[in-house]
Amino acid sequence: xxxxxxxxxxxxxxxxxxxxxxxxxxxxxxxxxxxxxxxxxxxxxxxxxxxxxxxxxxxxxxxxxxxxxxxxxxxxxxxxxxxxxxxxxxxxxxxxxxxxxxxxxxxxxxxxxxxxxxxxxxxxxxxxxxxxxxxxxxxxxxxxxxxxxxxxxxxxxxxxxxxxxxxxxxxxxxxxxxxxxxxxxxxxxxxxxxxxxxxxxxxxxxxxxxxxxxxxxxxxxxxxxxxxxxxxxxxxxxxxxxxxxxxxxxxxxxxxxxxxxxxxxxxxxxxxxxxxxxxxxxxxxxxxxxxxxxxxxxxxxxxxxxxxxxxxxxxxxxxxxxxxxxxxxxxxxxxxxxx
Ligand code: SF4
Numbered sequence: 073x074x075x076x077x078x079x080x081x082x083x084x085x086x087x088x089x090x091x092x093x094x095x096x097x098x099x100x101x102x103x104x105x106x107x108x109x110x111x112x113x114x115x116x117x118x119x120x121x122x123x124x125x126x127x128x129x130x131x132x133x134x135x136x137x138x139x140x141x142x143x144x145x146x147x148x149x150x151x152x153x154x155x156x157x158x159x160x161x162x163x164x165x166x167x168x169x170x171x172x173x174x175x176x177x178x179x180x181x182x183x184x185x186x187x188x189x190x191x192x193x194x195x196x197x198x199x200x201x202x203x204x205x206x207x208x209x210x211x212x213x214x215x216x217x218x219x220x221x222x223x224x225x226x227x228x229x230x231x232x233x234x235x236x237x238x239x240x241x242x243x244x245x246x247x248x249x250x251x252x253x254x255x256x257x258x259x260x261x262x263x264x265x266x267x268x269x270x271x272x273x274x275x276x277x278x279x280x281x282x283x284x285x286x287x288x289x290x291x292x293x294x295x296x297x298x299x300x301x302x303x304x305x306x307x308x309x310x311x312x313x314x315x316x317x318x319x320x321x322x323x324x325x326x327x328x329x330x331x332x333x334x335x336x337x338x339x340x341x342x343x344x345x346x347x348x349x350x351x352x353x354x355x356x357x358x359x360x361x362x363x364x365x366x367x368x369x370x371x372x373x374x375x376x377x378x379x380x381x382x383x384x385x386x387x388x389x390x391x392x393x394x395x396x397x398x399x400x401x402x403x404x405x406x407x408x409x410x411x
Contacts, residue, residue: 073153075133075201076103077208078241088124095120099131104247106212108132134205148209152178152202156195160206160224162213171219172210174203176235177226182260185293186283186325188359189225197231203238207248220250223258223279229265239276252276258323263300266308270315278312279321279352280305284331285343293330302343309347319348324386326355326372328365337378344384351379351386 076084076099084096095116102113108131110116110124124131137157138149144164151157161173179192206224211217220242222228228235235257242250256277259265269278284290290297300308309320324340326332340351353376358366367375372388379386 073128073133075199075205076100076131077201077204078237079201088128090120100247103131103208106208108208108212132205132208134202134209136209146210146213148206150206150209152198158198158202158206158225160210162210162215162217164215168215169219170215170217171221172207172217173221173224174206174238175224175226176203176222176228176231180226181230182227182262183295184260184281184283186327186356186359186362186364188362191361192225194226197234198226200234200237200241203234204241207242211248218250219254219256221256221258221279223256227260227262227265228257229259229262229269232265232268236272236274239274256321260294260296261300261305262296263304263308266305266312270308270312273315275316275318277318277321278309278316279323280309281323281325282340282343282351283323283325283327284336285339286336289331289336293327306343306347309349313348319350322349322351324351324353326353326367326375328356328367328371330364332367332371332375334374334378337375337382337384340379341382341384349385351384353379353386353388355388355390 074087076087079087081093081096081100084090084099085093088096088099090096098115099113107113110121110128110131113121133153134150136148137151140147146162148160149157150160156178158175158178160175163171163173175198177197178195180187180189181194183190207217207220222235239252239255242248242255243252252275256279257269258279258281260281266278283293285302287297287301290302313320322344324331344351353372355372356364356366376386376388
């Protein structure tokens with residue numbers, strides 16, 4: 073079953089065999105409001121509601137099969153029309169700001185050693201509609217979501233066209249209306265994708281999962297670094313920044329005894345030179361089978377002190393949602409479809 077998102081009214085009318093194209097607009101507006109049950113779309117004629125409900129069940133192609141909640145985080149497992157399962161998360165801060173964390177692929181081909189999704193391999197890319205439906209499910213939880221991050225399962229820049237089409241659709245004024253500046257694409261450092269994003273000239277934010285500013289260490293943890301080492305990544309970021317004039321976030325997943333030394337801080341400072349970057353420290357969330365350890369509290373403090381002395385702008389993210397595997401790098405395998 074095809075998603076109705078990212079379709080023109082004519083396309084929706086054709087998919088649903090509607091006699092009157094304006095009915096497509098009514099259905100789209102209901103989807104935006106979180107009404108997915110055709111029977112509840114009361115501005116449609118009753119006979120049409122009943123037919124659509126009998127033919128399709130729901131107006132979405134995907135359905136939520138599990139909801140887990142911890143602290144201010146809600147994680148949804150979403151089953152797609154073909155039975156594949158993905159995850160998406162709503163994160164809320166204390167100031168009533170809600171952020172949707174969306175997946176762009178089922179699994180991921182990048183194989184970063186610290187990431188649970190990386191252990192799945194790539195199953196397939198998500199369609200534009202499947203990406204947007206995650207947002208629709210999260211919005212239907214009831215709070216207005218103002219921010220979106222592509223930090224769920226998958227490397228968004230490796231599913232470039234669908235991710236960009238989803239971004240444009242999520243921005244649509246008569247749709248969800250999310251500002252481009254409140255959307256962040258996260259990448260492990262896929263340089264050709266960063267270059268394509270630069271050319272596209274859509275003012276979204278960019279976050280790069282850096283993890284190490286030393287080529288040898290980074291290559292041992294992130295395969296992408298062998299194909300696109302740090303100097304190439306930095307050049308791509310410099311040109312992104314020249315073009316977009318936008319601060320970049322460097323996600324620095326702190327792995328105990330791996331990337332938290334004084335030397336590592338100096339390498340990071342060196343990488344930041346010439347970039348307007350904010351380093352986001354993320355103490356690693358333990359995933360038992362991955363063979364790393366979370367940094368000790370004193371290790372984190374010492375690294376923070378090093379960054380202060382080196383005048384690096386940084387924040388530290390204490391991940392919410394660890395208890396529901398909804399924290400960074402923890403979305404994955406238990407939800408893979410049984411084949
Ligand atoms: S960190 Fe991102 S790019 Fe790397 S394996 Fe995990 S999901 Fe893929």
